[in-house]
Amino acid sequence: MSIFVNKDTKVVVQGITGKEGQFHARQCVAYGTRVVAGVTPGKGGQKMDDVPVFNTVAGARKATGADCSLIFVPPPFAAAAIMEAVDAGIELIVAITEGIPVLDMMKVKNYMRLHRSRLIGPNCPGIITPGACKVGIMPAPIHKPGGPIGVVSRSGTLTYEVVHQLTQQGIGQTTCIGIGGDPVNGTNFIDCLQAFEADPETKGVVMVGEIGGNAEEEAAQFIAEKMRKPVVGFIAGLTAPPGRRMGHAGAIISGNSGTAQGKIEAMEKAGIHVCKDLGRLGELCAKVF
Amino acid sequence: MKIHEYQAKTLFSRYAVPVPEGAVAFSPAEAQQVAATLGGFPVVIKAQIHAGGRGKGGGVKLAHSLEEVGHIAGEMLGMTLVTHQTGPEGRVVKKLLVEQGLDIAKELYLSIVPDRASAQIVIMASEAGGMDIEAVAEQTPEKIIKVGINPLVGIQGYHGLQVAHGLNLDSATVKPFVQLLNNLYRMFVAHDASLVEINPLIITRQKTVLALDAKITFDDNALFRQKEIGAFRDLDEENPLEVEASKYNLNYINLDGNVGNMVNGAGLAMATMDIIKLAGARPANFLDVGGGANAEMVENGFRIILSDPNVKGILINIFGGILRCDVLAEGVVKAASKTGITVPVVVRMEGTNVEQGRQILDASGLNLISAVDLKDAAQKVAEIVGA
Secondary structure (H helix, E strand, O other): OOOOOOOOOEEEEEOOOOHHHHHHHHHHHHHOOEEEEEEOOOOOOOEEOOEEEEOOHHHHHHHHOOOEEEEOOOHHHHHHHHHHHHHOOOOEEEEOOOOOOHHHHHHHHHHHOOOOOEEEOOOOOEEEEOOOEEEEOOOHHHOOOOOEEEEEEOOOHHHHHHHHHHHHOOOEEEEEEEOOOOOOOOOOHHHHHHHHHHOOOOOEEEEEEEOOOOHHHHHHHHHHHHOOOOEEEEEEOOOOOOOOOOOOOOOOOEOOEOOHHHHHHHHHHOOOEEOOOHHHHHHHHHHHO | OEOOHHHHHHHHHHOOOOOOOEEEEOOHHHHHHHHHOOOOOOEEEEEOOOOOOOOOOOOEEEEOOHHHHHHHHHHHOOOEEOOOOOOOOOEEOOOEEEEEOOOEEEEEEEEEEEEOOOOEEEEEEEOOOOOOHHHHHHHOHHHEEEEEEOOOOOOOHHHHHHHHHHOOOOHHHHHHHHHHHHHHHHHHHHOOEEEEEEEEEEEEOOOOEEEOOOEEEEOHHHHHHOHHHHOOOOHHHOOHHHHHHHHOOOEEEEOOOOEEEEEOOHHHHHHHHHHHHHOOOOEOEEEEOOOOOOHHHHHHHHHHHHOOOOOOEEEEEEEEOOOOHHHHHHHHHHHHHHHOOOOOEEEEEEEOOHHHHHHHHHHOOOOEEEOOOHHHHHHHHHHHOOO
């Protein structure tokens, strides 16, 4: 089992003829993901390798039955691309694009409340169920199929580091999700934790957070009240200065809120096994799981 | 992106948000010229730097004559202003805002911020104006009014009334306040602001409502469609190394430690800083070269780290994904051969094309210290800087 994506997931890639879209669509295909369509306005009727290209997401869905979209559209047009996928009835939308204006994402978020689609990201590496389906830009070989651990993270390469350490310890993954580093995003920690808790194959979860906002604090409360599976946590940004945006648009300490220290305390209080030394995260997981 | 108070007030005026009469001045003579047009004394002279708390640091003063204006302006221009937001090194004052003094009856607090959790645009207001709003929020949260607005719908009449009545405004000021708030919201949305803060917003004895102070920051991600706002950027207010880094699309933040570091990805970069600290040393910077970095970006990043005189050692931590390890290695070798490596460099690479990357570094003949994993890397770099 897995959460959100599996071997039957049918993916349409929005922005498939762009440099990044093309490169990563090929990587996904090579991994075995069922990439059934691409979308680039004005290039309908063409093909990218064997993948048919459509002008619109609605057209792609109608012709191929795609139920998941992977978005590589540049920031000025990305919010519209997400809403186009929502309007086309795509169930799962994975937005890789980094740099979408906050006001655009706030509109998207409010728009999505009126619909049933799920958004992962933006500004994220995507989602992978190792051995079955990769919808994103993560390097495939670091993953180990078969579970039993789920991974959820606000970061990209930091997630790769965590997954790599798990795999080095011989611990496989059910599904790994990057929920993105932007202040306003779709699927949050709690959505993923809830899904992992309900997934019979997932036996534990690694949760990777960072400074900014209070998503980790809310997740900690959820874990304390609703989760029975063990959780290992890590928070990046103990040494980050306040008031500075640390790369990710959402990674900023404002006043006394959003500090790493505060998040770690909330997580420890919730019974999460918090890892303080990233170099030893794999070892800690081997002990806990 | 931050802008100055005088720039914010220019923008306010354009959206019919009332501000005191005044103008920016770059010399004592200019300050006197501005003061002479304001029709009376006292006038207020305010240092223009990108930091709050200016009043306590001596950056806001009253002048009662043209002579005094010249005197105060002369003292303030060129002074290093230290506030709780500038850090101990302070900021050099290079421009002043000279404004009319007003007859204040009441000071209020007003701000607009996007709320990340609810995805609403939130108006915050308080009768406790002129004070540190974080302290108010902590000690007397009931004194802060919050009204959330769905950005798909925008501000409605009742939103303004909710705030106005929450502030206990008298009937004469409700209408001008609501008008001001509507205009402020319009400006916020039109220019992709990420914070608009007026502290204090004043009500004069003549019952007019004005923004006595003005702070605006903008969403960096939206600057592509806010060219005019981008022109407000003041490079004097930024760290020179950070300005240099931004030319190459590098995410660099200068810090006060001694271990430089170069990482791909913001989360891993923060975690790398943390692990440097954990090993007993201090990070000299945050540098995320990004997923799509090329050899040139790596080269420039390396050069910028080396130009910080506090750096005694460097840790390169790359988890190859989109950025391949061989590309990273090429960049490091190029930078090293151009600028010369003056401090020990520890390299930890993992992921895509890691073998090719290691071969490039080995074949370069450069004196690089390789680390097997993150733990090993942090220890090696801490030993080097004598932590």
